[in-house]
Amino acid sequence: EVQLVESGGDLVQPGGSLRLSCATSGFTFSRFSMGWVRQAEGKGLQWVANIKEDGSEKLYSDTVKGRFTISRDNAKNSVFLEMHSLGAEDTSMYYCARYNYDDYVAFDIWGQGTRVTVS
Amino acid sequence: SYDLTQPPSVSVSPGQTATITCSGDRLENKNVCWYQQRPGRAPILVMYQDSQRPSGIPERFSGSSSGTTVTLTISGVQAEDEADYYCQSVDSSGTYRAFGGGTKLTVL
Numbered sequence: 001e002v003q004l005v006e007s008g009g010d011l012v013q014p015g016g017s018l019r020l021s022c023a024t025s026g027f028t029f030s031r032f033s034m035g036w037v038r039q040a041e042g043k044g045l046q047w048v049a050n051i052k053e054d055g056s057e058k059l060y061s062d063t064v065k066g067r068f069t070i071s072r073d074n075a076k077n078s079v080f081l082e083m084h085s086l087g088a089e090d091t092s093m094y095y096c097a098r099y100n101y102d103d104y105v106a107f108d109i110w111g112q113g114t115r116v117t118v119s
Numbered sequence: 120s121y122d123l124t125q126p127p128s129v130s131v132s133p134g135q136t137a138t139i140t141c142s143g144d145r146l147e148n149k150n151v152c153w154y155q156q157r158p159g160r161a162p163i164l165v166m167y168q169d170s171q172r173p174s175g176i177p178e179r180f181s182g183s184s185s186g187t188t189v190t191l192t193i194s195g196v197q198a199e200d201e202a203d204y205y206c207q208s209v210d211s212s213g214t215y216r217a218f219g220g221g222t223k224l225t226v227l
Contacts, residue, residue, distance in 0.1 A: 035216070037162075045154070045162065045205050047216040059214050062120060095161060104167040106152035106207065112161050 002026035002109050006096045009114030012086055020081040020114055022096030027109075029077040030054070033099040035107060036070060036081045038092035038116075046092070050099055051079065063089075086118045121210035123219035130225040137193040139222045141206030144187065149208045151189040153182065156221075157202045165204075166191055193224070201226040 008020040022034070035050040049070040050059045058070050069082040079096060093115050097107035123143040131137045141151060151169050154162035164173050169189055170182035179194045193200055206219040 037218075044203075044221040045156075045207075045218040047207075047218060050216065059216075061215065104152065104164065104171075104173065105150045105209075106164050106167045107154070107162075108164050108167075108173065110161040110163065 002098075004096050004098065004109060004111035006094065006111045006114035009094060009116045011117045011119060014087055014118055016086050016118070017082070017084045018086065018116060020083070020094055020096075020116070022079045022081075022111060024077045024079070024096075024098070027098070030074040033101055034070075034072060034079040035097050035099045036079075037095045037097055037107065037110075038090075039095070039113075040092045048094070049081065083116070086116075088118050090116060091118045092116060121208070121215050121217040123206055123208060123217050125204075125206060125219040125222045127220070128223045128225065130227055131196050132227045133198060134195055137196050137200070137224055139191045139193075139204050139206075139224065140188050141190070141219050142188045143208060143217075143219075145211065146187045146189060146208065147184065151182075151184070151206055151208045153191045154205045154207065155200075155202045156205065162205065196224075196226055198226050200224060 003025045005023045036048040051070045067085045072079045093113040095113045096111040098109040100108040153166040155165045156162040166182040169184040181192045183190050203221045205221045
């Protein structure tokens, strides 16, 4: 069974930092791009970042560029999101998602999310 | 950034047809996908490349494209289809993965 499990969400003070993790299983992790998408309470989905299969390319939304860093460890089938200079606007549920470029050009598998609260 | 526009809400009675639109600049040249998100749940992919349905998605879900507007159609709507629906595409540079603002489908 394909599974994505996020962790690391927490209550953090403004200006603080946090590192999110996403552990995956059930598929060949190194063959897929991965991404993070967030959703504030009662709001829509907002793309945060993507990373290519081998980590050679990292893409960020303008709202997080320079503050967030996406990375991956293919040996551990995991993707990470390092977040710095957090503000209230970063308060959201953060979803890890598999970006299936070959079959769908879409996020085809999603985790259940981890909540980040900046207050 | 790249903006995709969806109606905030659509309401239909059970058994009727729901249409949800997504419009954006030069959308006719891009792949658009759709996600369904039920309350308290993670999104799931229900349509890709405008009109392709992933395995496991009911046949009542279909997609189409015309000019700068892409449409998700749900025929014979069922109560379980009540959810938020988001379109998503990529900007011209291939960098920005944009989501539409979402459409809340209410089954009356």
